[in-house]
Amino acid sequence: MLYLYDGGLKVADILKEWYEQELENNYGAYIPFVGTVRSEDGIDGLSFDIYEPILESWFDSWQEKAKAKGAILKMAHARGDVMLHESSYVSAVFSPKRRVALEFIDEFVEAFKASAPIWKYDLKDGKRIYAKDRSTAIEGSGILGEKR
């Protein structure tokens, strides 16, 4: 239940589709997180590269963690350019109980920011500039740079 789209996400359609998919499955709590491109630093938008093979296995491992708590995860992300006030990211947790859902959406979104293989660029003055300062090295990075 990982969905990738070219360009900005159709958020209302995604939230509706996910809600309807799980409506009969007896989950008491549904918590989506929607990320939308903000106007700051004069950007025209953001752009994303995704490495899909590792994103898929990364997502599967989180789906297993959710399952162990009786919950499920869904996630959608944009590929390529996403302009101001468009949305690039939606994820959601469904759980029988609210505490699990409230804690898991937080844990998942933070892990996503720190480790999902997605690269962000600012679109500014016709250029695509890697958002280096807002990026996080994946845990275990640097082994190829060790002094020998």
Added chain:
Amino acid sequence: MLYLYDGGLKVADILKEWYEQELENNYGAYIPFVGTVRSEDGIDGLSFDIYEPILESWFDSWQEKAKAKGAILKMAHARGDVMLHESSYVSAVFSPKRRVALEFIDEFVEAFKASAPIWKYDLKDGKRIYAKDRSTAIEGSGILGEKR
């Protein structure tokens, strides 16, 4: 931005309307919480009484807390009967930054459960039974029962 409806909520419409209301307002994070009636203990559904004057002032006070963090809140709740697999509650926080949104939706939903003036009943075998065991006394309760 408090919405009350008779019967189950049209969740997809509500999530879409709120998203579109705030799309141009530069909030980077939108986190809704959706509560749906689960099948358990043989219930046919739930039913709700709401005391609106105090719910409104309660919600206004939370809107002020959100505002102090640069965020805003929206909330919808059902009045009367809500059947299995229908939704009775949606609330959402919009915030420029994700940490504020993730923390505030948790704080707000828990406060809502503990103090919003709404009473829940199980619908079972044609009866409407107060959900006493799942209810929480509002802080400061009991002053009229003190021994004198």
Added chain:
Amino acid sequence: MVRVEFLGPIQKEPLELDITNLSQLADVLQQDETMTEWLQNSAVAINDTLTSSLNVELKDGDKVSLLPPVCGG
């Protein structure tokens, strides 16, 4: 007169009482045995503002509401 309303699951009709403070209301309601548990677990609002003290004066036209344990969502 002060109007006293019982919210949510409390099955009791509103009262119109000639009282001037919450302590007098406690005296009246403590006579009603069906109210014992509700008095211990209900919050009290005067004119739709919650109060946590009995030391409050009431005046003609005031409304007192009893709010039993809640469970929204």
Added chain:
Amino acid sequence: MVRVEFLGPIQKEPLELDITNLSQLADVLQQDETMTEWLQNSAVAINDTLTSSLNVELKDGDKVSLLPPVCGG
């Protein structure tokens, strides 16, 4: 031959190298000064599985990927 791919913002064409472990890859890439910073902040995957150790053998047909710092959402 082992194929080495540079993901995201690393502006470097894939390499086909005749190497049998990650230490040899480190030797090769450390010759390239434009790679110094990326080597220090990139994660390494072999056949799309992340590894945190250099003590890994590589065989003909393996794929090694370098993943620089990420920022989804």
